[in-house]
Amino acid sequence: MAKIPRTRDDFILLLDSTFRETSASDFRHSTLKAYYVESNLNPNIPPAMGSSFSEWRLLEGSWYICSDARGNWIIIDTYDKRVWVLYSLSIVDIADRAISKWISNNVGLDNCWFSKRNLESIGKINGLKERGIGLKYRNIASQAEDPFGFSLKAWYGNGANKDIEDLFDKLKRDFSTKSIRWSCIENGNTSMKLEWYNYGKVTVNYLEDAEDTLHLISSTLEKYHSALKDGEKARDEHKYAFEFTFTQKIDLEGYSAALSKGNSKLKLWMTEIDSQPDFKRFAGIDLHNLDRVILDMGEKYAYMNVPGKGCVNAAPRFAAVQGENACGNVDIMYEGREIFDLRQY
Numbered sequence: 310m311a312k313i314p315r316t317r318d319d320f321i322l323l324l325d326s327t328f329r330e331t332s333a334s335d336f337r338h339s340t341l342k343a344y345y346v347e348s349n350l351n352p353n354i355p356p357a358m359g360s361s362f363s364e365w366r367l368l369e370g371s372w373y374i375c376s377d378a379r380g381n382w383i384i385i386d387t388y389d390k391r392v393w394v395l396y397s398l399s400i401v402d403i404a405d406r407a408i409s410k411w412i413s414n415n416v417g418l419d420n421c422w423f424s425k426r427n428l429e430s431i432g433k434i435n436g437l438k439e440r441g442i443g444l445k446y447r448n449i450a451s452q453a454e455d456p457f458g459f460s461l462k463a464w465y466g467n468g469a470n471k472d473i474e475d476l477f478d479k480l481k482r483d484f485s486t487k488s489i490r491w492s493c494i495e496n497g498n499t500s501m502k503l504e505w506y507n508y509g510k511v512t513v514n515y516l517e518d519a520e521d522t523l524h525l526i527s528s529t530l531e532k533y534h535s536a537l538k539d540g541e542k543a544r545d546e547h548k549y550a551f552e553f554t555f556t557q558k559i560d561l562e563g564y565s566a567a568l569s570k571g572n573s574k575l576k577l578w579m580t581e582i583d584s585q586p587d588f589k590r591f592a593g594i595d596l597h598n599l600d601r602v603i604l605d606m607g608e609k610y611a612y613m614n615v616p617g618k619g620c621v622n623a624a625p626r627f628a629a630v631q632g633e634n635a636c637g638n639v640d641i642m643y644e645g646r647e648i649f650d651l652r653q654y
Contacts, residue, residue, distance in 0.1 A: 313376050314374065314382070316369050317370070317372050318369075321519045321520060321523075324398075327398065328517070339398050340512050341397075341398060341513040342396065342399075342404050342513075343396050343511040343513070344396075344404075344509060345393075345420070345511075346393045346395060346408075346412060346419070346421065347392055347419045347420070347421050347537070347620075348390075348418055349419075349597070349598045350417040351417075353390050355393065356415050358407060359407075359410065359414065360411070362375040362377050363375045363376055363377070371387045372384060372386050372387075373385050381397070381399040383397045383404060383407065383408070388527075389534055391534050392421060392534045394527065394530055416596075416598055416599060418597070419597040419598075419620075419626065420508045420509045422625040423507045423625070423629060424507070424625060424629050424639060424649070425486045425632050425638045426638060426650065427649070428488070429486070431491070432489065432491050435525055438492045438493075439489060439490070440492045442463055442490070443461070443462045443488035444461045444484040444485065445461075445633050446458060446459040461484075486507065487633070488504050488506040489505055490503070490505075491504070501515065502515040503522075507633075508574075511526060536648070536651060536654065537621060539648065539649075539653075540624060540648055540649060541621050543644070544615060549643060551614075551621075551642075552610070552612055552641070552642040553610060553611040553612070553627065553628060553641055553642075554609065554640050554642070555611075555639055556639075557609070559606075559608055561589050565581045565589055568580075568593070569581070571593075573630070574626075575627060575631075577591075578593050578594055579591035579593030579594075579604060580592060580593055588607050595615075595620065597620060600616075600617075600623075601615075601616050602619065602623055603616070613627060624641055628641050628649070
């Protein structure tokens with residue numbers, strides 16, 4: 310069990326010592342988990358973690374820590390008032406379960422969501438090399454008792470033959486990207502290995518410099534916040550809807566049933582208020598913060614309206630989750646231009 314840090318410097322030293330005696334090819338050691346969380350709380354103070362964890366204690370500056378009786382701990386950096394990042398070296402199931410429950414139990418908290426395009430952009434922005442992919446298809450619109458699903462993870466290094474490369478290329482075109490594994494190569498050596506998930510989780514499997522790793526994570530946080538602010542500005546100034554295009558047709562009847570239950574990762578609880586053979590209109594609430602949302606859906610497109618001062622994080626969430634449902638990429642447009650694109654910041 311990793312010791313409990315007392316200061317931010319302790320945290321950095323602990324990360325460096327944890328990974329110092331491991332190699333880039335060793336997957337048996339502890340991993341650093343980072344979780345992006347979007348907050349609409351007012352006042353914007355992190356609520357208690359719960360799940361047997363203590364209250365937050367000040368670590369240093371904007372950094373706080375909570376722990377449980379078994380020595381598991383979670384650190385939160387609240388420097389950015391809209392997007393927080395949480396860190397843990399605890400067993401992945403413990404950290405995942407506690408943070409997922411924490412988000413679900415607090416209206417105003419949500420995951421940060423990365424579309425397929427934004428997952429790919431993270432590597433390009435930071436000069437990382439792709440080393441693996443996680444693909445997923447889950448038909449949230451299916452009304453079958455045991456609906457078809459698809460999940461695959463593949464790690465690859467150098468020297469893959471053309472048939473394998475062609476297979477990966479086809480899979481990436483046809484299915485939603487759940488995660489991408491990246492490596493940072495410096496002077497021919499691997500200095501960082503991490504996996505980035507579409508629901509805002511990052512798993513760091515290897516690092517040589519903890520500060521460099523935290524800087525990469527925090528710089529992406531800043532880009533995400535900038536994208537949210539631009540989305541709000543566009544909505545407030547022009548009053549138009551966010552536009553989504555799908556690469557595959559969807560089952561509108563099944564989608565209507567899923568939205569009426571409000572129990573999917575979309576976090577939208579909606580009622581069908583208009584219907585045509587190839588179009589449906591829904592109205593309801595975003596369970597993230599109970600804001601109103603209006604959703605117009607066709608078989609290969611959607612328009613989302615978040616009235617008033619509602620949280621626009623519903624848009625990247627819809628793109629990421631709908632990507633899994635529609636087997637492919639989902640683009641977000643506003644007045645004909647791409648929006649929520651991290652490459653712009």
